[in-house]
Amino acid sequence: MKKKIIVKNLTKKFGNKLVLDNISFDVYENEVFVIMGGSGSGKSTTIKHIIGLLKPTSGQIIIDGVDITKLKKHELIEFRKKMGYLFQEGALFDSLKVWENVGFYYLENTKMSKKEIYKLAKKKLALVGLEGIEDMYPSELSGGMKKRVSLARAIATNPQIILYDEPGSGLDPVTAAVIDELILALKKHLRVTSIVVTHDLQSAFYIADRIAMIHKGKIHAIGTPEEIKKNPDPIVQQFINRKPIGPITGNTIKFIDDYISNTDI
Numbered sequence: 001m002k003k004k005i006i007v008k009n010l011t012k013k014f015g016n017k018l019v020l021d022n023i024s025f026d027v028y029e030n031e032v033f034v035i036m037g038g039s040g041s042g043k044s045t046t047i048k049h050i051i052g053l054l055k056p057t058s059g060q061i062i063i064d065g066v067d068i069t070k071l072k073k074h075e076l077i078e079f080r081k082k083m084g085y086l087f088q089e090g091a092l093f094d095s096l097k098v099w100e101n102v103g104f105y106y107l108e109n110t111k112m113s114k115k116e117i118y119k120l121a122k123k124k125l126a127l128v129g130l131e132g133i134e135d136m137y138p139s140e141l142s143g144g145m146k147k148r149v150s151l152a153r154a155i156a157t158n159p160q161i162i163l164y165d166e167p168g169s170g171l172d173p174v175t176a177a178v179i180d181e182l183i184l185a186l187k188k189h190l191r192v193t194s195i196v197v198t199h200d201l202q203s204a205f206y207i208a209d210r211i212a213m214i215h216k217g218k219i220h221a222i223g224t225p226e227e228i229k230k231n232p233d234p235i236v237q238q239f240i241n242r243k244p245i246g247p248i249t250g251n252t253i254k255f256i257d258d259y260i261s262n263t264d265i
Helices: 043-050 073-082 098-102 104-109 114-127 143-154 173-190 201-207 225-230 234-240 252-261
Strands: 003-014 017-028 032-036 058-063 083-086 161-165 193-198 210-215 218-223
Touching: 003 043, 003 193, 017 032, 017 043, 017 193, 017 218, 032 043, 032 173, 032 201, 043 058, 043 161, 043 193, 073 083, 083 143, 098 104, 098 114, 098 143, 104 114, 114 143, 143 173, 173 193, 173 201, 193 201, 201 225, 210 225, 210 234, 218 225, 218 234, 225 234
Parallel strands: 032 193, 032 210, 083 161, 161 193
Antiparallel strands: 003 017, 003 058, 210 218
């Protein structure tokens, strides 16, 4: 399979804090690649580097043979057109109607007429199972509908790559499952390459072709869902089996238990 994205020796420091520690992985064309891990593990920081929102302290991010870490600002803006990004909270503009949110890129950067953009927005909304809401405002939508509008916006420019930051965050289980199905449908019908950041185990094992397990800025395992389940790394095993005691939590549980048992509450 052709490598679409190559992340090589990626390191990121914020001041003296090491957030990403020399991580490397490849993402293949038309693959759903899941980055899994706990809160604060470095998942979101990783995909923010891939889309160029952050600059690495060191390392390379090569997409279609181009090292984006070496691009100038205007070159990076142009290169980003091949990528869509689904923000964790949706990041819709409250003052704009749904169709304006979906067609925002075209409204701001092209000479297309509003009628043409409206028509395009309707088409993209239909692709994510939303029809008849074009003239509504985000405040009138449910959380799941907002997520799908954000996804429609992410695919509005017909990207080759879509990055999802916690797509199921804040959603009920059924709505989160709908988002999972949309991710798979976009892979099948639009042949996009997807990177999905999540700590939702059920979602990760369902949608992923391959999974990278990250903890404290280091990758502990990469493989298919079955390979991850069988990986002997104790951090991987604690995470996927949802065990409260292990190397991820250290002595936290004992400390809490001792504190409560010895404190007058």
